[in-house]
Amino acid sequence: MDFEHETPETEIAFPEELQPEEVQAEIRRTRHRKELRLYRLLIVLGVLAIFYVFWRAGERPSLEELQSYGYGDPTTVTMLSTIALIASLFTGIGGIVIFLISLLFQYYAYYGGQLAYSIRVSEKNFPEIYHKAQEYTRLLGLKKMPEIYVRQMNGQVNAYTSWVPGKTFIQLNAEIVDLAYMENKDFDTVFFVMAHEFGHVHLHHVQLAYTLWPMLAMFFPAVGQLFYLGLQRAREYSADRVAQALTAGKAELETMMMLSAGRHAYKHVDAEDYVERINENNRALERFARWCINFGSTHPIHPYRVRAILDPEKRSGRLL
Numbered sequence: 001m002d003f004e005h006e007t008p009e010t011e012i013a014f015p016e017e018l019q020p021e022e023v024q025a026e027i028r029r030t031r032h033r034k035e036l037r038l039y040r041l042l043i044v045l046g047v048l049a050i051f052y053v054f055w056r057a058g059e060r061p062s063l064e065e066l067q068s069y070g071y072g073d074p075t076t077v078t079m080l081s082t083i084a085l086i087a088s089l090f091t092g093i094g095g096i097v098i099f100l101i102s103l104l105f106q107y108y109a110y111y112g113g114q115l116a117y118s119i120r121v122s123e124k125n126f127p128e129i130y131h132k133a134q135e136y137t138r139l140l141g142l143k144k145m146p147e148i149y150v151r152q153m154n155g156q157v158n159a160y161t162s163w164v165p166g167k168t169f170i171q172l173n174a175e176i177v178d179l180a181y182m183e184n185k186d187f188d189t190v191f192f193v194m195a196h197e198f199g200h201v202h203l204h205h206v207q208l209a210y211t212l213w214p215m216l217a218m219f220f221p222a223v224g225q226l227f228y229l230g231l232q233r234a235r236e237y238s239a240d241r242v243a244q245a246l247t248a249g250k251a252e253l254e255t256m257m258m259l260s261a262g263r264h265a266y267k268h269v270d271a272e273d274y275v276e277r278i279n280e281n282n283r284a285l286e287r288f289a290r291w292c293i294n295f296g297s298t299h300p301i302h303p304y305r306v307r308a309i310l311d312p313e314k315r316s317g318r319l320l
């Protein structure tokens with residue numbers, strides 16, 4: 001099937017007509033071409049980090065030194081401190097086992113948050129979302145439907161995906177789900193956001209086996225972090241492509257407007273004007289300022305992401 005960039009609302013390419021083979025082939029074709037290369041590089045760095053830890057095993061790094069690893073991300077600081085400390089106390093497999101347990105504990109803390117504070121999407125709660133999730137599960141050929149949770153997050157318009165052994169789960173912030181149930185009755189944008197999260201599930205971005213190596217690579221403060229951020233941005237582009245394949249591009253631009261303007265004003269944004277402005281040839285200093293923001297971000301900045309989404313050939317988005 002041909003995925004047209006702007007699908008007229010009333011004809012062709014309704015998601016119901018999509019076939020799993022076509023959707024999955026489209027995803028393979030449009031996945032960010034640097035994603036797997038960066039991932040392999042981070043595996044190499046991760047392996048080197050393990051060697052480094054064992055090489056330093058007898059030296060017992062100071063607390064300050066431990067905290068200097070993986071700066072900027074408190075979760076990473078905790079995890080890397082844990083592995084460095086433990087591996088410095090035990091030479092051998094024991095340290096790694098304890099590290100993995102502490103990592104699992106953190107994954108379960110995220111999941112526990114869902115069990116403690118969220119509403120699980122089911123046939124009775126948010127049935128439209130539930131049925132759409134079933135459809136995405138079928139189209140992506142997932143063995144099991146991710147658990148979907150709705151949780152109010154005090155105004156944060158966001159969603160995320162995570163994992164615990166045996167299951168993946170998606171949190172849709174209530175602030176996103178509101179789009180479908182408040183004044184705009186906009187299910188399509190909610191579905192696009194959810195499809196993006198399904199992209200992370202489908203491409204295994206959240207499983208321990210995938211995230212472990214990049215995290216270990218953060219032992220190399222500048223280099224590890226640089227490549228890890230690049231990988232994270234590549235993953236976001238790939239997840240956007242999955243969302244486009246699953247929804248035939250419906251609400252792709254509206255979703256980006258919503259992420260910028262918020263869940264009420266986005267319906268009043270002139271997207272054409274936005275696109276014209278991001279394509280303006282800014283002065284060098286302005287381009288550089290924008291480049292810097294992107295350089296330090298886990299997600300590509302919106303202009304880069306919008307340009308990638310609107311690219312009719314669906315080439316890989318800009319990492320730098």
Ligand SMILES: [Zn+2]
Nearest residue numbers: 196200236239
């Ligand atoms: Zn994402």
